[in-house]
Amino acid sequence: MSSLFLKYFLNFEKIQERRNIYLKNATWGTILDKIIKTRESKGLTKSDLARKIDTSLEFVSQMERGKKKPSIETLIKISNELELNFF
Numbered sequence: 001m002s003s004l005f006l007k008y009f010l011n012f013e014k015i016q017e018r019r020n021i022y023l024k025n026a027t028w029g030t031i032l033d034k035i036i037k038t039r040e041s042k043g044l045t046k047s048d049l050a051r052k053i054d055t056s057l058e059f060v061s062q063m064e065r066g067k068k069k070p071s072i073e074t075l076i077k078i079s080n081e082l083e084l085n086f087f
Contacts (some may be wrong), residue, residue: 013055028069036064053077 040048050060053074062068071077079085 024063029066031075032064032066034084035078035082038084042082049078049081052081 039046044052046060046064047057050057053060055074055079059068059070063070
């Protein structure tokens with residue numbers, strides 16, 4: 001393999017990796033935005049949502065600030081509680 005091809009290939013892999021990370025974050029950002037807007041439109045506080053999905057206020061606050069991501073089980077609980085369809 002020529003060194004030029006190898007450089008191109010390795011650079012392409014890095015670009016793809018960054019793109020995948022960006023897409024994951026963009027997708028999560030879209031979901032999170034939908035969660036926050038729906039929670040607020042239903043008149044629920046973070047504390048209300050935490051109680052309804054059986055988690056802590058701290059977790060909901062950190063999730064809404066983008067510091068933590070919920071497990072799939074928690075995301076399903078949020079989806080059911082807020083009547084959102086992510087899947």
